[in-house]
Amino acid sequence: MSVPIFATVGHPNKGKSSIVATLAQDESVQVSLVPGTTMRSRYFPMKVDGEVQYILVDTPGFQRARQALAWMKAQAVTAAERSSVVCQFVETYYNTDKFIDECELLAPVINGAGILYVIDGSRPYGEEYEAEMEILQWTGQPSIALINMVGEGDYIEEWRAALSQYFKIVRIFNAVTAEFHKRLELLKAFGQLREEWQAPLNKAVEILEEDRRVRCQRSAQHIAEMLANMIALTITKRLSPTEDEHAYKESLTQKYKIELRNLEQKGRRTIERFYNYHALERREKDLEILDADLFSLDSWNVFGLKKRQLLTTGAAGGALLGSGFDLAVGGTSFLLGATVGSMIGGASAWFSYNRISDIKILGLPLGGSELRVGPAANINFPYVVLGRAIYHYLAVIRRTHAQRDILSLDKAAGAMSTYFISDHQRKKLEKIFTRIRNTDDGTFDPALVDSLARIIEIIIVDLDKAP
Structure with missing residues (x-):
């Protein structure tokens, strides 16, 4: 990859598109309170003076994570086989009428995109999220968890306890209210996901500051x-x-x-x-x-x-x-x-x-x-x-x-x-x-x-x- 690519993934209607819109500075990203608005993965490059700094991928939400994980577990015998089984899953069901959303969101990930797992910290944690987090863990791709505050509730601590078991980096990030310096801090955190991303993302931060x-x-x-x-x-x-x-x-x-x-x-x-x-x-x-x-x-x-x-x-x-x-x-x-x-x-x-x-x-x-x-x-x-x-x-x-x-x-x-x-x-x-x-x-x-x-x-x- 010439520039870092990040796929926002997670449950439907948790603010994935909002994070893409904010970080890409792109008003064309579809943002809606209606679940299922994003049906296909779309790529949004963040450009400054025509030069792409990084790319955000807006993806649909998990719909049948438990069934997808069950299929994968039936195929994998050892941990070493897990990432290839995820690829096999996408190859098997892509362009079929089964696991449409799961294939659509996993495709950019198995092609090398980093994972931005987005949850709503204003809603309680539930076991149904564990299947999708485990699938993402199976991909072997670098990942970060973002706690996005969509509503008025506050369940940050229980989410942080659960997310830290699957993700090395957990950040609170409100896509709607994030100030400019908060966005830059998040970009620097992205650089920790993969060593080869650190230099281009540090450069991107400098370019964005100068652009500002x-x-x-x-x-x-x-x-x-x-x-x-x-x-x-x-x-x-x-x-x-x-x-x-x-x-x-x-x-x-x-x-x-x-x-x-x-x-x-x-x-x-x-x-x-x-x-x-x-x-x-x-x-x-x-x-x-x-x-x-x-x-x-x-x-x-x-x-x-x-x-x-x-x-x-x-x-x-x-x-x-x-x-x-x-x-x-x-x-x-x-x-x-x-x-x-x-x-x-x-x-x-x-x-x-x-x-x-x-x-x-x-x-x-x-x-x-x-x-x-x-x-x-x-x-x-x-x-x-x-x-x-x-x-x-x-x-x-x-x-x-x-x-x-x-x-x-x-x-x-x-x-x-x-x-x-x-x-x-x-x-x-x-x-x-x-x-x-x-x-x-x-x-x-x-x-x-x-x-x-x-x-x-x-x-x-x-x-x-x-x-």
Whole structure:
């Protein structure tokens, strides 16, 4: 085998497919609470940049383990014959109407796959499992037992006592909730099954860690680009001298809001694709907080800066603009520009707390006028968008591919705000936001996005490490 191959085997409906989905990072694995969903063995390679690191095999569950073991015992005289008898069993009954599931799950094992025996630690241990464990022992293939917690019960200790008699390695592994480092620890345990697997699996762990870092970096860059585009967004409409601008203000404002939401939704889909979620379902009513109207006061209060922060941040932004005045006059203003700018910035942040953007009417050189909505003038706006983006990002990276429920982002929304941004980071952010905000044509220096991305990367890395 060029790469390690592992077959998940066990009773039906014990989480075998969930473990395959999580470890292969593949949402195409069929996961269902209905027993018998997996009827044929399917191979799922775990790839990074097109290179296969290891392969997981999803198999059907044992159905007639006791009868199969009885047949094998009737054929084997000595322990030395057991593995060949298992092969004989598969050759005898494969493509017949007998022992269909047993042949299907044993085929990859006798062809060299390591065994991942999966049980449900929330259900009591029973003697009916011993026949299938003994069959797996007869194959002679390296094996590990995984205690998967499907339900609410806790029978881990009795399972551990039984499993340790058949398997050298026993691990507790919840496929639905397993964090990234838990998955890597399991891969390292796989390396103990067979000596020749240790090097490729250690390499796979290093590659997965680097891949995680690159995905984080790409995500930060994309969030920065999305945020900059949303801040600088401007919607315009040219009006003739006879047209009344008041007739278009509402429709243009609505178009502006829709475009902002579209940019945000596009950003979410991109982040999800970065982490191999191509069919992740999000329902609006389940995103009551994160998908709340960008222009509602509730959304500001949850994700944006508080009024005290608005005053200090607005002052920082105003001071930045005022400093430009100081430089323009060669410093002879004695920093008066920065001081006044700070006062104006703080005051405008307070009084525009509920205002998202100005609507401007600009005269055109050839007559008529231009009605313009944007860029986002409210100093709180980028922090709202950033808080929502980071909240969504964390929800995605902490999700496993075994989870098939609708992505719900409202459970901890109240705890997510821009308080996770330090004062030092906020000052840096506001300098960038101010420069992007003060564009006239919606264009900005790409270097600002790169600087913004570096700050966002530090923030999301720290939050990912947090408990």
